[in-house]
Amino acid sequence: MGVNLSNLIHPIPIQLKDLRDKKAAIDAPNVLYQFLSIIRQRDGTLLKDSQGRITSHLAGLLYRTSHLVEHNIKPVYVYDGKPHPLKKQILEKRREVKEKATAEWQEALKIGDIEEARKKAQQTSRLTPDLIEESKHLLDTLGIPYVDSLSEGEAQASQMTQDGNVDITASQDFDSLLFGSPFLIRNLAITGKRKLPGKKKWVEIQPEKIILADVLKNHGIIHKQLVEIAILVGTDFNEGIKGIGPVNGLKLIKKYGSLDNIIATKKINQDNLENYEEVMKIFLEPKIIRDVSLRWRQIDKEATIRFLCDEHQFSLDRVKSALEKFEGFSHSLSQKKLLDF
DNA sequence: CTTATCCA
DNA sequence: TGGATAAGG
Numbered sequence: 502m503g504v505n506l507s508n509l510i511h512p513i514p515i516q517l518k519d520l521r522d523k524k525a526a527i528d529a530p531n532v533l534y535q536f537l538s539i540i541r542q543r544d545g546t547l548l549k550d551s552q553g554r555i556t557s558h559l560a561g562l563l564y565r566t567s568h569l570v571e572h573n574i575k576p577v578y579v580y581d582g583k584p585h586p587l588k589k590q591i592l593e594k595r596r597e598v599k600e601k602a603t604a605e606w607q608e609a610l611k612i613g614d615i616e617e618a619r620k621k622a623q624q625t626s627r628l629t630p631d632l633i634e635e636s637k638h639l640l641d642t643l644g645i646p647y648v649d650s651l652s653e654g655e656a657q658a659s660q661m662t663q664d665g666n667v668d669i670t671a672s673q674d675f676d677s678l679l680f681g682s683p684f685l686i687r688n689l690a691i692t693g694k695r696k697l698p699g700k701k702k703w704v705e706i707q708p709e710k711i712i713l714a715d716v717l718k719n720h721g722i723i724h725k726q727l728v729e730i731a732i733l734v735g736t737d738f739n740e741g742i743k744g745i746g747p748v749n750g751l752k753l754i755k756k757y758g759s760l761d762n763i764i765a766t767k768k769i770n771q772d773n774l775e776n777y778e779e780v781m782k783i784f785l786e787p788k789i790i791r792d793v794s795l796r797w798r799q800i801d802k803e804a805t806i807r808f809l810c811d812e813h814q815f816s817l818d819r820v821k822s823a824l825e826k827f828e829g830f831s832h833s834l835s836q837k838k839l840l841d842f
Numbered sequence: 843c844t845t846a847t848c849c850a
Numbered sequence: 851t852g853g854a855t856a857a858g859g
Contacts, residue, residue, distance in 0.1 A: 532843090535843070536843055538843090539843050540843050540844085540858080540859095541843095542857080542858085542859095543856080543857095547859090548857095548858060548859040549859055550859055551859080554859095555859090556858090556859050557843080557858095557859085559859090560844080560858070560859075561843050561844080562843095563844095564843065564844045564845075565843070565844080567844095568844075690843095690844095691843080693844095694853095694854095809859095813859070814859055815858085815859065816858075816859085819844095819845070819846090819858075822845085823844090823845095
């Protein structure tokens with residue numbers, strides 16, 4: 502998922518309180534997908550209401566958002582638009598992986614291997630149009646804005662950060678750096694210990710900040726060259742060159758200056774590079790909306806409770822205590838209104 | 843994922 | 851009391 506640039510990036514650990522009063526453009530598919538992957542029972546079953554409808558995405562969104570507003574961070578969720586045709590290939594590949602994982606999940610359940618079952622179940626998550634609509638409805642009742650992008654949500658979020666509509670982009674992926682986001686926050690709101698995938702090791706996780714200008718300066722490259730490194734390594738829109746990871750990609754770009762020059766040397770396998778100019782365009786000239794207006798409204802507690810508790814059987818106590826975290830946030834909104842007036 | 847609870 | 855573990859829908 503997303504581009505692998507981790508070896509080139511040295512994030513700065515931060516705390517949630519460092520982001521107080523900041524506006525954050527959150528990659529909505531990225532968080533919703535995470536919720537669907539992780540908010541499950543021990544055997545991998547998703548949380549569901551009495552009618553069997555999935556609720557894991559709503560639980561995650563409620564608790565995550567309440568956590569953010571408790572720290573007076575202003576979230577805006579940015580959704581994907583139409584996928585670029587070059588993304589079809591990776592989407593198809595992911596679909597196949599999910600089909601395989603679904604079978605392996607059932608198999609693990611049959612032999613009673615609960616841990617394996619959960620692991621496989623996590624790989625089966627699908628973000629359907631229904632789940633997306635329900636998440637938007639919850640945001641509406643919470644008074645939290647969202648944006649429907651024309652293309653990639655990460656592209657839209659990055660532009661909003663560049664334009665100053667928001668202060669930071671939040672995602673687990675590095676793609677927003679390719680889209681030119683000056684500031685990226687990973688692990689927004691995530692704290693505590695996490696299990697390393699596939700291993701029995703636990704690591705401490707905390708929010709971290711990545712400054713695009715620093716990444717470029719550290720390696721002595723410009724933004725376009727970072728995109729070229731990503732294309733060598735492989736993105737959601739192209740496969741990348743076998744044997745080239747972020748470190749070798751950087752070396753090649755530093756040595757030859759550009760992807761064009763590397764290609765001219767004929768020293769690398771060029772089978773996967775036929776669309777590279779189009780991929781460059783996806784990152785450097787994405788389809789985005791320039792004049793977004795963001796409005797954080799007062800929470801509608803009654804509507805939230807109707808939706809989560811009455812329609813989807815959330816516990817009233819849990820929802821109420823999550824909604825209490827909106828108190829200070831709502832107050833600061835009405836204060837701001839008075840000041841504006 | 844976040845919150846609730848269990849137990850040293 | 852706080853770190854590990856279960857539950858949540």
